[in-house]
């Protein structure tokens with residue numbers, strides 16, 4: 001770990017008159033790019049993320065946000081103004097990370113420049129008094145004073161070496177700073193990936209019921225909810241259609257799910273090709289232009305209603321999981337076009353029909369029929385209430401397709417007219433002679449379709465980030481010097497010469513003493529060997 | 539197999555407890571020993587406190603002082619310390635057995651719920667401690683704190699988190715499960731171990747500055763502050779890239795499983811917070827104007843955020859990650 005100083009401010013160039021605004025700017029910039037500021041901003045970022053985990057977030061669970069508004073009618077709007085339900089998109093969160101990344105860029109640019117300079121420079125000359133360095137040794141080796149031989153030993157050990165006269169300087173561990181810069185640059189690249197993803201990406205969610213009648217084509221209208229990045233237009237969505245052909249789910253005896261598998265037909269409208277393929281949790285359907293993820297599954301009961309005039313309509317509306325472990329579902333089957341008088345062709349708003357209630361994949365043997373006993377369909381049944389009256393669909397107020405309009409029930413325009421549990425194939429005759437038959441079920445899946453263009457960049461950046469981090473944390477920068485001095489009064493080739501060595505760890509390096517000792521030993525061994533060889537020749 | 543695993547956990551807790559008591563005995567007798575040793579070899583024990591690299595030279599035991607009462611006590615203290623080390627090693631073996639048999643019983647990696655998670659994290663922490671002890675025997679006295687942490691965490695897991703063996707839910711059936719969870723566990727285990735020298739450093743540094751009130755007095759016979767601080771850093775620097783990798787692996791897995799790499803689900807949010815805090819620790823330590831004890835506090839804060847992620851998020855929030863299986 002370098003014990004770097006807070007980056008030293010460049011000495012201000014002597015100027016006659018300093019513009020106070022410029023001076024202020026320069027000072028602020030210096031402040032912003034200091035390590036201390038980076039530290040504070042990092043800390044702020046961590047603190048700012050906390051409300052995002054404590055309070056429900058719109059991007060993660062919008063229903064819970066709505067519930068929070070219901071539970072805390074006073075506090076919620078005020079928190080909402082502060083962006084507390086969208087922390088990670090809020091102004092203050094963005095401000096913190098943008099400042100941090102500005103500081104980061106302001107910090108790495110000058111460091112990168114310095115580092116490139118250092119890489120091109122020769123290791124510096126030895127200090128005058130090597131014995132003052134943390135590591136110091138004097139070698140007494142015959143003929144070891146040859147600086148080129150010493151340099152060769154060092155080069156073999158991958159030191160960067162330079163020879164000045166009788167002096168050898170060497171440095172190693174540039175990887176530390178290289179890695180550190182790579183790491184910080186990668187952070188910027190990750191952020192860029194995030195930005196690209198949110199500008200050019202899009203995603204949508206919906207339910208897909210099995211069967212060709214329920215096929216879905218990739219247009220914005222066909223999603224229950226969709227988010228398009230600011231640079232994406234509805235017409236940019238790649239054209240394809242999906243049909244759910246089969247859905248399989250295996251369960252353990254305990255009711256825990258063991259495996260899901262959805263088989264879909266994909267039609268690429270652009271080139272007219274089609275194929276049938278499967279996907280699952282953990283292995284999404286990758287279409288190239290978008291990915292399709294399996295998020296959930298359930299059953300849509302098929303309900304056939306025959307009105308008092310004998311007209312038949314069928315609902316295949318999906319019922320949603322209530323959240324219990326055994327896949328109890330609830331939902332609505334609405335028939336707004338029921339009881340249209342065939343003579344007039346007029347729809348009578350007071351004669352609309354709807355059913356709401358539960359679907360149980362494995363209904364119990366006896367009442368109450370309020371909870372399924374197993375998530376698989378072993379004894380499927382619906383337990384429904386019938387309503388007649390005005391469904392309130394014409395009022396233009398958007399309502400949920402999974403719930404009846406409670407206001408219509410409260411104001412008496414929609415009346416409950418009975419309830420019944422139906423097994424598959426059973427028929428229920430209402431008071432006006434109309435009937436409802438529970439025909440069976442179709443499976444459905446909940447899918448997310450997503451195009452996330454920044455992801456490849458992010459993945460690449462993560463790889464370099466890790467590589468840089470390891471270099472930065474585990475490399476160690478250090479210098480050594482060797483200085484030969486001719487033996488006193490003797491001839492330079494005869495007798496023993498003295499070599500002085502010094503070592504300086506530039507970063508914390510507990511093993512440096514050992515490394516230095518080994519290096520010194522290697523140099524003197526080499527010198528001795530060379531000396532012997534020379535003597536052999538003579 | 540599952541019953542065997544449960545028994546092994548119990549034996550491991552007992553062994554950690556015995557080790558803890560031996561460490562405590564060594565501590566108690568150490569006073570006398572310190573008196574005796576002071577005459578013979580002052581501060582000899584601290585020489586080997588350096589961490590990392592091959593430089594962990596460790597002092598030979600202090601030369602035997604004259605036959606006095608303190609010296610007999612000193613011999614006993616050394617014996618107690620040695621016993622503590624070996625019993626810890628035994629506990630780690632039992633602990634490993636418990637993890638492995640749990641995995642065999644479940645026919646999968648034993649990391650499917652919070653109980654198994656804590657069981658494995660503590661094993662990594664204890665195993666890494668043995669590795670540290672092997673290379674730097676002079677740090678042995680930290681074992682008192684380590685075994686205390688082990689006993690507390692394992693007993694908590696046993697009493698509060700225990701669940702029967704069950705197979706994995708489909709969302710967890712992926713090789714990313716092994717990659718992501720094993721690295722998270724490994725990093726968490728090292729971070730857990732890192733807290734021990736961090737806390738010891740804070741107490742010892744206070745002691746060395748002359749504080750003589752309660753928590754500091756515990757540090758009287760701990761190794762020198764500087765060595766503890768270096769160990770703290772070495773452990774964190776080792777764990778941080780692994781943790782970084784684990785978070786990245788989690789994002790890759792989340793992309794495949796949930797359709798988004800990062801969605802600010804509470805677990806992800808807290809992983810982000812931990813990562814930023816640990817990055818803050820590394821920065822603080824590299825900034826000379828920040829004092830070492832401030833930096834060390836940041837590392838402890840980092841571990842608190844890890845704990846928050848493990849316990850707080852599983853108990854208080856629900857998110858996509860709620861597979862803790864504690865209800």
Ligand code: HEM
Pocket residue numbers: 001002003004033034035036038042100101103104105107108180184187469472473816817820821824
């Ligand atoms: C996005 C925010 C940042 C994150 C997540 C981050 C993370 C890190 C991490 C994890 C390290 C440890 C690696 C090591 O010790 O070698 C590090 C080191 C370092 N960071 Fe940052 N950093 C950020 C911003 C900054 C900024 C703004 C600066 C400049 C003021 C900066 C300057 C440094 C320096 C000089 C080191 C090297 C410390 C050393 O030599 O040991 N970082 N950073």
